[in-house]
Amino acid sequence: MSMSTRPVTGLVLTGGGARAAYQIGVLKAVTQIRRDCQGPAGNPFDVITGTSAGAINAAALASRADDFDAALQTLVDTWSHFHAEQVYRADSLGVIRTGARWLTMLSIGWVLAKWRRARPRSLLDNSPLRELLAQLVPLHRLRQVMDDGHLQALAVSASGYGSGLHVTFYDALADIAPWNRSQRVSVAQSITIDHLLASSAIPFVFPAVSLGPKDRREYFGDGSMRQSAPISPAVHLGAERILVVGAGRMHEPALPLGTRIGSDEYPNLAQIAGHALSNIFLDALAVDIERLQRINRTLSLLSPEARLSSGLRSIDVLVIAPSQRLDDLAAHHLGSLPPSIRTLLRGVGVSGQGQDARGAALASYLMFEAPYTQELMALGESDTLIRRDEVAQFFGWDRRHLPRGLEHPLAQFSRDEQVELGGDGREAGGIANVRL
Numbered sequence: 001m002s003m004s005t006r007p008v009t010g011l012v013l014t015g016g017g018a019r020a021a022y023q024i025g026v027l028k029a030v031t032q033i034r035r036d037c038q039g040p041a042g043n044p045f046d047v048i049t050g051t052s053a054g055a056i057n058a059a060a061l062a063s064r065a066d067d068f069d070a071a072l073q074t075l076v077d078t079w080s081h082f083h084a085e086q087v088y089r090a091d092s093l094g095v096i097r098t099g100a101r102w103l104t105m106l107s108i109g110w111v112l113a114k115w116r117r118a119r120p121r122s123l124l125d126n127s128p129l130r131e132l133l134a135q136l137v138p139l140h141r142l143r144q145v146m147d148d149g150h151l152q153a154l155a156v157s158a159s160g161y162g163s164g165l166h167v168t169f170y171d172a173l174a175d176i177a178p179w180n181r182s183q184r185v186s187v188a189q190s191i192t193i194d195h196l197l198a199s200s201a202i203p204f205v206f207p208a209v210s211l212g213p214k215d216r217r218e219y220f221g222d223g224s225m226r227q228s229a230p231i232s233p234a235v236h237l238g239a240e241r242i243l244v245v246g247a248g249r250m251h252e253p254a255l256p257l258g259t260r261i262g263s264d265e266y267p268n269l270a271q272i273a274g275h276a277l278s279n280i281f282l283d284a285l286a287v288d289i290e291r292l293q294r295i296n297r298t299l300s301l302l303s304p305e306a307r308l309s310s311g312l313r314s315i316d317v318l319v320i321a322p323s324q325r326l327d328d329l330a331a332h333h334l335g336s337l338p339p340s341i342r343t344l345l346r347g348v349g350v351s352g353q354g355q356d357a358r359g360a361a362l363a364s365y366l367m368f369e370a371p372y373t374q375e376l377m378a379l380g381e382s383d384t385l386i387r388r389d390e391v392a393q394f395f396g397w398d399r400r401h402l403p404r405g406l407e408h409p410l411a412q413f414s415r416d417e418q419v420e421l422g423g424d425g426r427e428a429g430g431i432a433n434v435r436l
Contacts, residue, residue: 006396008152010239011045012231014285015052015224016247017202017365019326021079021373023057023245025380026320027072033388037397043068044395046152047239051223051230055156055199059137059191065151078136079373086132087368088124090338122207133193142191146173153237154191157223158198161208166226168233169195179236183226186236199223202365227284231292235315241394246285246321270349274361289319318394323383326376330364331357333372
């Protein structure tokens with residue numbers, strides 16, 4: 001099936017800092033399933049959109065869409081050998097200049113307020129990330145890749161601190177009119193490294209980035225903030241079926257209100273920050289999918305004529321998200337962080353290891369270290385392979401060639417152990433086959 005005859009296929013990569021390593025494991029498994037099905041070579045995604053760290057993965061794939069497998073392998077190699085120093089300064093001097101000074105300002109800022117130079121802009125200095133992106137994401141190739149027919153559009157999103165708007169920047173082969181909705185707008189613009197830095201600027205953690213023409217520049221931060229419709233850009237750019245890769249469990253097991261979990265001590269700053277980031281990065285996707293489900297159910301009740309006049313269309317969506325809590329995985333790798341970062345995070349309440357860890361949710365977004373990212377990639381790969389039939393059906397690949405007998409990665413554990421680990425062996429990704 002050629003790109004011109006198959007349904008326009010979109011890829012949505014959500015945010016989550018270091019958690020975005022999971023996405024690479026998912027895509028690695030997708031390419032394996034394609035090979036097993038003897039599916040067509042080349043880029044399987046016509047439209048690629050991303051937010052936060054997902055924007056970086058998206059741009060790296062889009063810039064090399066003429067050789068998708070090689071682009072993915074580059075990302076596999078990068079995430080497999082990651083070190084925090086590639087993303088932010090982790091040396092003692094760098095941490096003192098940003099994080100230590102930032103914490104000092106929180107405590108005695110009223111004393112130092114008159115010295116503007118003492119006001120740090122973020123907890124960490126992510127200047128090394130710009131150097132990494134210059135090597136990893138050859139954005140100068142994007143237009144040629146689209147002109148040659150390997151890609152139709154790339155979009156990344158960021159949040160404006162001045163206007164309060166959620167902005168999607170997109171570069172498309174076709175002349176697609178910008179869309180404007182409540183609190184979210186779009187801008188047709190060539191994507192640059194600054195767009196990627198802005199989209200991935202986790203609030204408080206990384207500095208905001210100035211974007212726009214000289215007379216209308218604005219500082220932007222992480223695109224997951226105020227992102228009420230993560231799937232929307234792919235739909236506006238023409239996608240008819242969309243693979244969505246999340247960076248956290250879509251649905252946590254329900255607990256009665258007031259249930260005591262762990263310590264009854266007052267939550268520290270790290271725990272509150274981790275909870276806030278989880279809200280920013282995870283909640284909007286589940287809400288957006290529920291919205292699409294309602295729209296599709298409504299469309300299914302209409303006559304063909306009424307459906308046509310509504311201006312709406314059904315979207316086929318497959319969602320793959322972690323089957324385990326990534327906070328829990330991160331808790332076992334806190335020792336992988338550089339000593340200076342461990343010291344800094346200890347100052348806001350990250351402590352312990354494994355089941356005794358506190359504040360691991362915050363650390364899970366900042367742990368750009370190989371032991372953690374490799375485990376995330378392995379989880380993404382296993383979560384996807386267990387759903388190989390759904391993946392093959394979604395892409396229209398021949399499932400007769402698929403190997404059989406693949407066990408879910410949690411099958412070796414008892415039922416109680418599976419629940420404790422965050423899955424039950426039957427619902428990898430939190431949402432089973434979503435057909436919208």
